[in-house]
Amino acid sequence: MASGDNEPFALRAVTVYGDVIGIAREHDGDVHARLLEVDVTISPGEWVAIVGANGSGKSTLARIVAGLYPDVMYGEAERGFAGHRASPIVLQQPRAQLFGETPREEIAFALEWSGAPAEQFDALVERALAGAGLSGLRDEPWESLSGGQQQLAAIAAATAGAERKPLVVLDEATSMLDDRNRDEVMRLATALHRQGTAVVWVTQRLDELLPDMRVIAMKDGRIVHDGNAREFLYGSRADVVAGADSDAPFTTISPCLRAGLRLPYMPSLALELRRLGRLDDPLPVTADEWRMARERMGDMKRDDATIR
Numbered sequence: 001m002a003s004g005d006n007e008p009f010a011l012r013a014v015t016v017y018g019d020v021i022g023i024a025r026e027h028d029g030d031v032h033a034r035l036l037e038v039d040v041t042i043s044p045g046e047w048v049a050i051v052g053a054n055g056s057g058k059s060t061l062a063r064i065v066a067g068l069y070p071d072v073m074y075g076e077a078e079r080g081f082a083g084h085r086a087s088p089i090v091l092q093q094p095r096a097q098l099f100g101e102t103p104r105e106e107i108a109f110a111l112e113w114s115g116a117p118a119e120q121f122d123a124l125v126e127r128a129l130a131g132a133g134l135s136g137l138r139d140e141p142w143e144s145l146s147g148g149q150q151q152l153a154a155i156a157a158a159t160a161g162a163e164r165k166p167l168v169v170l171d172e173a174t175s176m177l178d179d180r181n182r183d184e185v186m187r188l189a190t191a192l193h194r195q196g197t198a199v200v201w202v203t204q205r206l207d208e209l210l211p212d213m214r215v216i217a218m219k220d221g222r223i224v225h226d227g228n229a230r231e232f233l234y235g236s237r238a239d240v241v242a243g244a245d246s247d248a249p250f251t252t253i254s255p256c257l258r259a260g261l262r263l264p265y266m267p268s269l270a271l272e273l274r275r276l277g278r279l280d281d282p283l284p285v286t287a288d289e290w291r292m293a294r295e296r297m298g299d300m301k302r303d304d305a306t307i308r
């Protein structure tokens with residue numbers, strides 16, 4: 001495995017079967033593949049969202065990106081800028097990965113584990129606590145912290161240290177949290193990203209996707225989409241297929257649907273409006289884009305009325 005500050009992280013033709021012990025078999029007797037011929041390249045400082053239905057292979061891929069390799073893995077992994085050591089990974093259930101009794105202890109354990117120099121220890125603990133907004137809760141036991149605060153402590157511990165972490169993986173880190181706590185975790189991940197950390201963000205929540213965000217969509221262990229979120233929701237040229245009837249000779253299949261996920265209401269509406277000729281590409285994703293799209297449609301209506 002090669003390593004270099006500016007080299008991309010690269011997985012090539014990675015295939016993973018069930019673990020050697022207890023290999024999972026499909027009903028027809030074939031060995032169950034958790035990932036199939038997966039190619040992924042991640043550049044330094046990128047934000048990559050991984051989406052997909054339950055069991056599609058998101059966590060398997062996320063763990064491999066973090067450097068935690070399964071027993072039966074074929075293909076190549078070049079960690080590049082991510083370095084030789086495993087990257088920090090934050091999981092869905094914060095309590096499952098917390099060793100300490102309080103945020104301060106948790107961060108201290110993580111620093112000890114990573115071999116941080118003793119003379120910098122206290123300052124690094126305080127910096128990590130402050131970055132996560134947990135300075136006032138440093139010595140509170142987990143029971144008195146919300147799920148979001150526990151998750152923030154897990155991220156703070158995973159990323160504590162003098163060095164900026166090149167890559168951090170968050171595997172459905174917000175799925176157990178309410179909106180306020182989710183926003184807090186997202187704020188911390190965004191702050192890490194602004195400092196140049198590459199963030200791999202596994203999520204089931206499609207409302208977390210921004211139009212230009214890179215989205216890798218998984219289905220049955222394969223990548224069915226690797227492109228931006230707008231293309232993921234609405235499809236691109238690559239997703240145009242022959243239509244069912246002569247009225248619609250061509251139709252665009254949303255990669256979101258191809259991944260076996262339900263298209264959220266607003267994107268479904270946008271596709272329908274495009275089909276009716278009332279909305280053009282690029283179709284809206286954000287609230288601001290929807291506002292502009294509504295204005296455009298209002299103008300179109302007024303023009304129609306004037307022509308008549």
Ligand SMILES: Nc1ncnc2c1ncn2[C@@H]1O[C@H](COP(=O)(O)OP(=O)(O)OP(=O)(O)O)[C@@H](O)[C@H]1O
Binds near residue numbers: 053055060
């Ligand atoms: N240790 C394991 N040994 C064998 N098979 C496994 C193991 N872990 C996961 N699998 C199987 O691999 C497939 C992919 O699982 P994975 O956890 O990566 O999916 P996921 O998309 O993250 O799912 P979820 O959203 O439910 O967490 C699933 O069919 C799962 O049953």
